[in-house]
Amino acid sequence: MTTPATHITVTGSTDYDVVVGRGLLEDVAAHLAPATRKVLIVHTATVGARANALRQSLLGDYEVLIAEVPDAEAAKRIEVAAFCWQIMGQADFSRTDAVIGFGGGAVTDLAGFVAATWLRGVQVLLLPTSVLGMVDAAVGGKNGVNTAEGKNLVGTFYAPRAVLCDLDTLTDLPRNEILAGFAEIVKAGFIQVPEILDIIERDVEVATDPATPEFRRVVELAIAMKATVVGEDFTERGLREILNYGHTLGHAVEHAERYGWRHGAAVAVGMMYAAELARLTGRLSDEVVDRHRRILESLTLPTSYPVGRWQSLLATMQRDKKTRSGMLRFIVLDDVGKPTVLEGPDASLLFAAYQEIGS
Structure with missing residues (x-):
């Protein structure tokens, strides 16, 4: 018998749920705003197969674009954010469209920053695929990029639409x-x-x-x-x-x-x-x-x-x-x-x- 998903609500100026369970990637569309037409999935090569499967599941209902970014902290650079902005600009992303951050904590940090700054804020849905991302990076509404002077010195506070912690994505994660x-x-x-x-x-x-x-x-x-x-x-x-x-x-x-x-x-x-x-x-x-x-x-x-x-x-x-x-x-x-x-x-x-x- 499958244990039901757990919903943990984060309150604030905008309330949102952190959902913990299994098989959550099958229901991503339910967490997007009804007016959504275009989606940008920001991910690393590590979860490339899953990201492409997610893209296929969303096609038909949405125009879905992919932005593959470097792994770990290398993703959290302003040049990488600019790469994402370029994709969104060329696709005419509007304020009703969405960014999905799919990967570890660095990716959800980057995706949140990209969403918070494009048109001064579009919706972002976070799908953390690491333990760190699930318990920390994706939860609190903080996002940002690093500079030569230090970590997370540039960023915003911006609430996601939801955070989906699918424990099935951890099954092939290296033990370290x-x-x-x-x-x-x-x-x-x-x-x-x-x-x-x-x-x-x-x-x-x-x-x-x-x-x-x-x-x-x-x-x-x-x-x-x-x-x-x-x-x-x-x-x-x-x-x-x-x-x-x-x-x-x-x-x-x-x-x-x-x-x-x-x-x-x-x-x-x-x-x-x-x-x-x-x-x-x-x-x-x-x-x-x-x-x-x-x-x-x-x-x-x-x-x-x-x-x-x-x-x-x-x-x-x-x-x-x-x-x-x-x-x-x-x-x-x-x-x-x-x-x-x-x-x-x-x-x-x-x-x-x-x-x-x-x-």
Whole structure:
């Protein structure tokens, strides 16, 4: 018996549903606006066969165009967005037409940005095909592209029409991609939903198998957590900042590695750093810091970074969009489920915490 799809509503200026289930790609048309006539499917080569199958299913009812873009962070460049805009312009896309982002988190970020900026906003439907995309990138209405100076420095807040998380698209995903995506699930566990941590600790193999009820449970818990936070603070004026746990240093690591690292791996290092920072300020116990390391390492995610890279990482963090008036701000924990902001920590403290994760 097939488990019914789960609908998680994200509230805001425009409400939308994140749907989790199986076989969802068979019903994509039902989520497009009735006036839609043209559709642009933005996808990577990795999901090319599925994207073409989706195109065939929509032909007849819609004029369907395809934009194949580079994989991972290479997709999130203004030149790639311009390529998509060119296709839309040549096809006379109107405000009633639609963009579908079909792929991992980078693709849904790009597709959202393209849709938000074309004619100042056309509808976008997101079909994430990675764990990271499902639990994080596609859910919150954030989109954007990277620049030479840093990640996600150009972008908008723009609600999708819907997000369809079809678990069947994960069946052929490489295991290291699944585990990298779990960094964002672990983040959700530490900042608000400890049940996630308990499920992973009970049996990491079962929790990370897309075929199990435990996998679906942690995915739905992480999405529901983000939906609640985003619903209360869509444009990141306050509460939504907690979702940046591990991301201040994590984005700097991605930049230092020229986006050669998976996002989840960089965030894992960033969470470990934030935990050590909280411990050194007397906020967090040794036990919770050790729990970070134990869970992340059980997922084969990195928890250290080379000592000699500190100055370049610091320079990148100072350009981070979370910085205020030149003052660095970190999301840290007082305990599991108790995130808070650490503003303007002393430079010596920052370096000492980095020494704790240095390799």
